[in-house]
Amino acid sequence: MENNTVKLLDIVALTVDIPEYNLWRGQVGTVVELLADGAAFEVEFSDRSGHTYESVGLHPEQIMVLYFEPASPDIKPEMVTA
Numbered sequence: 001m002e003n004n005t006v007k008l009l010d011i012v013a014l015t016v017d018i019p020e021y022n023l024w025r026g027q028v029g030t031v032v033e034l035l036a037d038g039a040a041f042e043v044e045f046s047d048r049s050g051h052t053y054e055s056v057g058l059h060p061e062q063i064m065v066l067y068f069e070p071a072s073p074d075i076k077p078e079m080v081t082a
Helices: none
Strands: 011-015 028-035 040-046 052-058 063-065
Touching: 028 052
Parallel strands: none
Antiparallel strands: 011 028, 011 063, 028 040, 040 052
16 A cells, blocks of 8 residues: 555545554554655544544555545446455
8 A cells, every 4th residue: 555545634544553552453543643744644534423432644555545436437347256
């Protein structure tokens, strides 16, 4: 993941486990601060009630941005079969 793809307030998911913070791959957080000129990000993890249970600085390779809209309106979805 390139640094410039992550923006303030993006919703992200962990791509790695971080056991020292009791955070596991797939947990979802919000980017609340850009650090080191975009080379790292402060990500806040909150419960369903909105209470923050962890806030940690992460590198771009530790997170992925979640998208809730199609990447492009011109791309048509295809059925994928195993």
